[in-house]
Amino acid sequence: MSSRRILDDLSGYDFEDVMMDVYRNLGYENVRNPGKSGDEGRDILMEKDGRTYVVECKHMAKVGRPKVQKLHSAVSTYPNDATGILVTTGRFTKQAREYVEKVNNGDSVLELTNGKDLREMGEEIGLDLYSGKIEVLCDEVVDFPTERDKAERRVKDKFSDIRNFNAEDIDDITLNAELLPSLHVRVSTNATFETTVGVIHRVDERDEITIKADRKGPEFDDGTISDIVAQSMMARTGTVELDEEKSSQVFDSFELKRYGKTETEYKDEIKEFIKDSYEETVTYTGDNNVTYSKDCRPRNSDVSVESITPVYVPFLSTQTEIKNYSYKEDFYVSTDGDKIDRDEVHNCVHCGLDIPGINLTFCENCGSINCLLHTRMERVEEEPICTGCSKTERFFLRKRHFYNQENLEKFRKEFEERPLPEKMLENKPLIAISLMAMLLPFLI
Numbered sequence: 044m045s046s047r048r049i050l051d052d053l054s055g056y057d058f059e060d061v062m063m064d065v066y067r068n069l070g071y072e073n074v075r076n077p078g079k080s081g082d083e084g085r086d087i088l089m090e091k092d093g094r095t096y097v098v099e100c101k102h103m104a105k106v107g108r109p110k111v112q113k114l115h116s117a118v119s120t121y122p123n124d125a126t127g128i129l130v131t132t133g134r135f136t137k138q139a140r141e142y143v144e145k146v147n148n149g150d151s152v153l154e155l156t157n158g159k160d161l162r163e164m165g166e167e168i169g170l171d172l173y174s175g176k177i178e179v180l181c182d183e184v185v186d187f188p189t190e191r192d193k194a195e196r197r198v199k200d201k202f203s204d205i206r207n208f209n210a211e212d213i214d215d216i217t218l219n220a221e222l223l224p225s226l227h228v229r230v231s232t233n234a235t236f237e238t239t240v241g242v243i244h245r246v247d248e249r250d251e252i253t254i255k256a257d258r259k260g261p262e263f264d265d266g267t268i269s270d271i272v273a274q275s276m277m278a279r280t281g282t283v284e285l286d287e288e289k290s291s292q293v294f295d296s297f298e299l300k301r302y303g304k305t306e307t308e309y310k311d312e313i314k315e316f317i318k319d320s321y322e323e324t325v326t327y328t329g330d331n332n333v334t335y336s337k338d339c340r341p342r343n344s345d346v347s348v349e350s351i352t353p354v355y356v357p358f359l360s361t362q363t364e365i366k367n368y369s370y371k372e373d374f375y376v377s378t379d380g381d382k383i384d385r386d387e388v389h390n391c392v393h394c395g396l397d398i399p400g401i402n403l404t405f406c407e408n409c410g411s412i413n414c415l416l417h418t419r420m421e422r423v424e425e426e427p428i429c430t431g432c433s434k435t436e437r438f439f440l441r442k443r444h445f446y447n448q449e450n451l452e453k454f455r456k457e458f459e460e461r462p463l464p465e466k467m468l469e470n471k472p473l474i475a476i477s478l479m480a481m482l483l484p485f486l487i
Contacts, residue, residue, distance in 0.1 A: 056344065058102040059086045062130055064177050064307060065161075067350060068168035071096065075231065075347040095125040104133040111139045115146055115153060130156040169306075176307035179256070181353035183282040184222055185275045186378045188357075191293050194218050197381060198361045201372055201388050205412055207427045208405035215364040220294040222285070222355035224302045225264075226254040226309060227272045232317055234345035236325065236337065243327045244339045250320075252313065256353070258303035261312045267384075271356055271377045278378045282354055299355070306351055314346045358384070366410025367432075368392060393417045393431055408432050408446045419444040423454050441470040 053061065059076065066089055067074045074089040087098035099114045111129055118127035129135075134157050143153045156164075164170070169178035188194035195218070199210035229251055236244040253269035255262040275281030291297045304312075322340040329335055357376035362369055373385040390397045391414035404418040405411075409432035421428040422443040433444035434451045438458055445451040458466060467474055 053102060055100070055102050058132065059100045060343075061177075061307075062098065062100050063087055063347070064310065065164055065168060065170060066096075066098070067348075068170075068177060068180075068306075069164065073349055075349060076344065095121065095123050096128055097121055097125050098128045098130060101129065101131040101133075103131060105136060106131045106133065106139055107136045108138040108142050111135075111142050111153065111155075115142075118152065126151050126154060128154045128156060130161070132158050132161065134158065171305070176305040179224070179226075179302040179304075179306045179309070179353050181224065181302070181355060182285045183353070184285045184355040185271055185282055185357060186376055187222075187283055187285075187290070187355075188376070189283065189286065189289060189293065191218075194220075194293060194359070197359070197374075197376070198363060198372065201374075201386075202363075204402070205388070206402050206404045207407065208412075213363055213365065217362040217364075218294045219296040219360040220290065221298045221300060221358045221360070222290075223268070223358055224256040224300050225268055225272050225354055225356050226256050227276055227350075227352040227354060228252040228254065228313055228348060229350040230313060230317055231347045231349055232321055232341055232345055233347075234321070234339075234341040236339040238327065238329070238335075238337065240327060240329055243337065244323065244325045246321045246339075246341060246345070248321070250317065252316070254309065254313070256302050256304070256309060257300050260303060261309055263316055267375055267382045268356055271375055271382065272354060274377060274379050275354060276352070281378045285355060302353070306353075310348050310351065313348055313351075314343055317341065317346050318343075363388075368410045368412075370412070388412065391417055393429070404429075406432065421446055421450070423450040439466050439470040440473060443469070 063074050063076065066087065071089040071091045074087065076086065077088050086100045087096075089096050089098065097114070097118050099110070099117070101110055106129065114127045114129050118125050135155050140155065143155055146152050169180040170176075171178060188197060195213075195216050198216050198218070199213055202208055202210045202213070229249070231249045232246050234246040235242055251273065253264045253272045255264050255268055285299075287297075287299060318341045322338065324336055325339050326334060326336050358373065359376060360371070360373045362371050370387045371385060372383070372388055375382040375384060386397075389403060390412075391403060392411045393413060394417065396414040396416070398414075401415065403412050403414060404427045406413060406418070406427060406429035408421075408428050411429045411431060413429040413431075417430045418427050419430060419433065420426070421433070422445055424446060428444050428446060430444070433446070434448055435442050435444055436451055436455065437443070438454075443454070445454065458469070
C-alpha cells in the first residue's frame with residue numbers, strides 16, 4: 044500500500060503534525076514546531092542522544108535539489124551542531140540524493156526520508172497508513188506484582204495494623220487484576236495575540252497531563268491516577284514490562300483494558316483541552332481610546348504535544364476469606380504506596396465504624412474485625428472476642444463473654460464453687476460504687 048494514498052488528503056500543516064507524532068514515537072525528545080514566523084525552513088525541531096535535528100516537511104510527489112539546499116542552509120545557520128532531515132510523502136530526484144551524498148561526505152549532516160521510508164517508520168510505531176492515525180502501543184505497567192506471593196503480600200499488609208491478628212495465617216485470597224490504560228502527556232503552549240495596538244495577551248506555558256484512556260473516552264485526571272502516573276514517571280524503576288501471559292497465571296482473573304482511541308485522536312483531544320484551558324477574554328483600549336474585548340483562544344499550531352507516554356495502572360480487586368467473614372479491598376498499585384479505593388478491612392463488621400487512629404481488633408472466634416465498642420475480653424481465655432459471636436451470661440450482675448457454650452459452662456461451674464467474696468470480684472465496678480455509697484454519709 045502506498046503511503047501517498049492516505050497522506051495526499053492532508054494539508055501541509057497536517058502533514059507536519061503527523062510527522063511530529065511519528066518522530067516522538069520513534070524516541071525523539073522535545074519535538075516541537077518553532078512557528079511559522081521566520082522559521083527559515085525549520086518545520087520541526089527535536090533532540091535525540093544530545094543532538095539537535097531540524098526537519099523540513101514537503102507534502103509533494105517529487106522533491107528536487109533546491110529544497111535540499113534550502114534545508115542545508117537552515118542547518119548551517121543553526122546555533123548548535125545539527126542534522127537536517129527532509130521528509131516527503133513522495134520521492135527525491137537523483138540530483139537531490141547526489142547533493143546529500145556530497146554534503147555528508149561520511150557525516151550525518153542531511154538525511155532524506157521518502158514515502159517508502161515513511162511506510163517502514165509507520166509499521167515500527169503503529170501508524171495506520173490507511174487511516175493516517177497512530178495507534179497506542181504500550182508494554183509498560185506501573186510497579187506491577189508479577190508473582191502470586193508478592194501480590195498476596197500486598198493484601199496481607201493491609202491487615203498489619205489490626206490488633207490480635209497475624210496476617211501470615213491468611214490462606215484464602217482472591218486476586219482480580221485490571222490494567223487501566225492511561226497517558227502521561229507533556230505539552231507546551233506558545234500563543235501571541237495582537238491587534239492594531241500591539242500584543243494584548245501571551246501564553247507561554249508547559250503542562251503535564253494525565254488522561255484516563257479506556258473505551259469510555261478520554262478523561263483528564265487530576266486525582267489518584269494522575270498521582271500514580273506522575274510518580275511512576277519520576278521513579279527510575281517506576282514501571283515494568285508487561286507480560287500478559289504471566290499475569291494471567293498470577294491472578295484469579297486478569298483483564299487488560301484496551302485504549303479506546305488512537306494516539307492521534309487523543310492528541311486532538313489534548314489540544315482542545317489545552318485551548319479551552321487557556322482561552323481568555325482580554326479587554327484593551329484601542330488607538331481611538333475606545334475599550335474593546337477580544338476572545339484569545341490558542342490555535343492548534345500554538346499547541347505542541349511534546350510527548351505522549353502510555354502506561355497501564357494496575358487496579359486490584361481482592362477478597363480475603365477469614366472464617367465467617369469476607370473482606371473486600373480494592374486499590375490502585377503505586378510505586379509510593381497503594382491507593383485504596385475500597386476498604387472493608389478497616390471497618391467494624393457490626394457498625395461500619397472507621398475512625399483514623401482508633402485500633403480495630405480481630406476476633407479469632409469468628410474472624411470478624413471490630414471497633415472498641417464491639418470488642419470484649421473472653422472470660423476464660425482472656426483474649427479479645429466480638430459482641431456478635433460471644434455467648435453471654437451475667438455473673439454477679441455483670442455480663443461476661445465466652446467463645447462458646449463449653450467455655451460458658453466451664454466458667455459457670457467454677458463460679459458456683461467460689462465463696463461469696465470471690466464471686467463479688469466478678470463485678471469490681473459494682474463493689475466500688477457500693478463502697479462509695481457506704482462511705483458517702485461519713486464524708487459529708
